[in-house]
Amino acid sequence: xxxxxxxxxxxxxxxxxxxxxxxxxxxxxxxxxxxxxxxxxxxxxxxxxxxxxxxxxxxxxxxxxxxxxxxxxxxxxxxxxxxxxxxxxxxxxxxxxxxxxxxxxxxxxxxxxxxxxxxxxxxxxxxxxxxxxxxxxxxxxxxxxxxxxxxxxxxxxxxxxxxxxxxxxxxxxxxxxxxxxxxxxxxxxxxxxxxxxxxxxxxxxxxxxxxxxxxxxxxxxxxxxxxxxxxxxxxxxxxxxxxxxxxxxxxxxxxxxxxxxxxxxxxxxxxxxxxxxxxxxx
Numbered sequence: 001x002x003x004x005x006x007x008x009x010x011x012x013x014x015x016x017x018x019x020x021x022x023x024x025x026x027x028x029x030x031x032x033x034x035x036x037x038x039x040x041x042x043x044x045x046x047x048x049x050x051x052x053x054x055x056x057x058x059x060x061x062x063x064x065x066x067x068x069x070x071x072x073x074x075x076x077x078x079x080x081x082x083x084x085x086x087x088x089x090x091x092x093x094x095x096x097x098x099x100x101x102x103x104x105x106x107x108x109x110x111x112x113x114x115x116x117x118x119x120x121x122x123x124x125x126x127x128x129x130x131x132x133x134x135x136x137x138x139x140x141x142x143x144x145x146x147x148x149x150x151x152x153x154x155x156x157x158x159x160x161x162x163x164x165x166x167x168x169x170x171x172x173x174x175x176x177x178x179x180x181x182x183x184x185x186x187x188x189x190x191x192x193x194x195x196x197x198x199x200x201x202x203x204x205x206x207x208x209x210x211x212x213x214x215x216x217x218x219x220x221x222x223x224x225x226x227x228x229x230x231x232x233x234x235x236x237x238x239x240x241x242x243x244x245x246x247x248x249x250x251x252x253x254x255x256x257x258x259x260x261x262x263x264x265x266x267x268x269x270x271x272x273x274x275x276x277x278x279x280x281x282x
Contacts, residue, residue: 002091003039005054008032012065016076019103028100030110031061033084036092041155041187045197050155052089073097073113081117085124089188092118130226131158132185132194133259135239135248137219138205139168139178146205146218147279151183153201154220159184161251163279167272168215169245175215181279182223182251191225195235198222223248224259246273 010031015023035052042051064083070076077097084093098112119126134154138146144163151157161182168175187194198220205218223239230237242248243261250273253260 003037005035005037005039005052006033007035007054007058010058010062012062014065014067014076015069016071016073016099017103018071022103029065030098030100031065031080032096032098033057033061033080034094035084035087035090037089038091044152045155047197049193052087057084057087073099073111077113077115078117081115082122085117085119085122088127090119091127092116127188129186129188132187132191132225133182133223133252133256134185134194134198135180135182135219135221135223135242135251137166137178137180137247138217139176140215140217143179144279147179147181148281149205150201150218150220151181151279153204154183154185154197155189156186157183158186159255160279161254163276164247164251165274165276166247169247178247179276180247180251180273182248182255184255191222191228191230191235191237194225195222223252250275 010033011028012031013026013028015026016029017023017027035054035057037052039051042048060083061080064079065076068076068079070079077095080097081093081095084090084095094114094116096112096114098110100110102108102111104111136147136150138144140146147163151160164180166178166180168178185194189197201220202216202218221239222235222237223242225237228237239248242252243264249260249264253264
């Protein structure tokens with residue numbers, strides 16, 4: 001079993017059953033759910049948007065049960081599974097539906113039906129993910145700590161370059177050297193949602209935007225997002241200056257050389273960028 005979210009002991013009352021009195025008198029039911037969800041992203045980001053809102057799942061499941069008038073538990077339990085799988089991040093679900101007062105001639109506490117369904121069973125498309133490349137930089141305070149904050153907050157980082165110490169480009173002359181790196185991220189976010197995440201990480205690092213190209217605790221820039229081209233007031237991808245910056249191209253070439261412009265190394269002057277090694281995590 002992979003990552004799971006369990007919702008146990010949901011109660012609802014509805015019409016269900018084949019006997020005449022069952023078609024007239026609502027019966028109490030218990031619903032137990034176990035959702036298969038990839039929880040790596042919310043484990044890193046602490047953001048509700050990266051997981052399944054189980055409060056909404058519970059509300060929609062109870063509403064679906066109360067509105068149904070199915071004859072068989074088998075049909076109702078399948079309806080519940082379909083409802084849960086309509087949440088985009090749910091890969092599969094186990095559902096147990098229990099009649100708390102079964103109309104049997106013999107003594108029995110409950111009767112129940114249990115099923116497991118996947119997105120493929122429900123004829124739903126697989127989750128769409130995108131590969132993005134994000135550059136991080138810092139030249140104030142504990143630079144490595146700020147880089148770690150950025151990497152952890154980006155979500156599912158699938159590749160990570162070494163850290164490079166680089167001379168400042170533009171801005172005030174008296175600012176210190178930067179630590180720079182590039183990471184590859186697998187994300188289900190759209191480009192603008194990823195941009196908002198990058199901006200939130202900069203805010204968490206208490207970045208102050210006082211001087212253009214001035215010193216900063218943390219800079220988080222989307223360099224490329226899949227093969228998309230975007231030119232808007234909020235976001236431009238590929239990043240308009242990434243092909244001019246050795247402190248971006250060297251770490252990018254380390255993890256994704258095919259994402260660098262052809263002949264990039266010969267087009268830029270050497271110097272000013274020094275590889276320090278891998279970023280250390282506790």
